[in-house]
Amino acid sequence: MKNYLPKHATAPEACEWLATETGEPWTLARLLEQGLVPWVWLDYEPRFPEIFGDRLEGFNTPMLFHGDVVRLAAGGDGVLLTMIQTPDGKPPIRLMPGYSTGIDDLRFRRDDVTRLAGKHSAPPGTPAAKVEAAKGIEKRDVMAAFNGLKWDYDHWGKNLASPSDKLKKCRVAPGSKTASALWNPADIGVFLLDEDVPLKKLDAVFVGLGDWLDEWREKTALERD
Numbered sequence: 193m194k195n196y197l198p199k200h201a202t203a204p205e206a207c208e209w210l211a212t213e214t215g216e217p218w219t220l221a222r223l224l225e226q227g228l229v230p231w232v233w234l235d236y237e238p239r240f241p242e243i244f245g246d247r248l249e250g251f252n253t254p255m256l257f258h259g260d261v262v263r264l265a266a267g268g269d270g271v272l273l274t275m276i277q278t279p280d281g282k283p284p285i286r287l288m289p290g291y292s293t294g295i296d297d298l299r300f301r302r303d304d305v306t307r308l309a310g311k312h313s314a315p316p317g318t319p320a321a322k323v324e325a326a327k328g329i330e331k332r333d334v335m336a337a338f339n340g341l342k343w344d345y346d347h348w349g350k351n352l353a354s355p356s357d358k359l360k361k362c363r364v365a366p367g368s369k370t371a372s373a374l375w376n377p378a379d380i381g382v383f384l385l386d387e388d389v390p391l392k393k394l395d396a397v398f399v400g401l402g403d404w405l406d407e408w409r410e411k412t413a414l415e416r417d
Contacts, residue, residue, distance in 0.1 A: 197306070200231070200252070200299040209305065214312045223300065224265040225402025226308055227337070230255045231299045232271060234291065242285055243276055251279045252299065260290075262399050270294055328364040328374025329401075337377060337397055341389050358383055378407040391415055 197209040206228075207218035224230070234243070235250045255261050257275035264271060274290040329337070335348040343351060351359060352375070362380045367373035381394045391412065398408045409416075 197302050199302045203298050206300045206305050213309045221265050227400045233297045253277050256284055330372040334375050377401050378404050378411050381408055382411055
């Protein structure tokens, strides 16, 4: 029977599907470390008129605030959202102390999960050296990970398209007409550290870049003494 993945999968469903597809163990924490965006179903709650407005039903919202994701990755039996995107497309709403719900309300989109599986599955016969040589993240992933640190999302895109000499050293493979350039996020983190971006803020980014966390810590070991 073909491995089935629901369109909006729970964390256990996503982990089970990924384990079958990749042959690797998966947990909620690992999903988050790999940058998979969790969505949360919010049941209608009349005490939050700023969220629901005239709606009398719930809706799905992505976990936008990095601090909420970090808190979730650290463990616990619940979810706390302090920033919520409403369905009307208006700017995200900040809530304090936040909206609490259960782990069972988390959902992961099928397209996001299958894309993650692809990153962990090399085509048959691919030499290990070739896979290692191409290790990096694409421009769009860099823009999303480091958005708001030194530059906003759009400025990251422009500066990656025409990188300075310092930023160019963070590139591990040039782009082409059919493929994006690949970048080493640990090197980009070091670049930003040299640009006076606080280490604490950069550490928070690498919670969502689990594959690069060890390299990042190794390259910043002297900053932690």
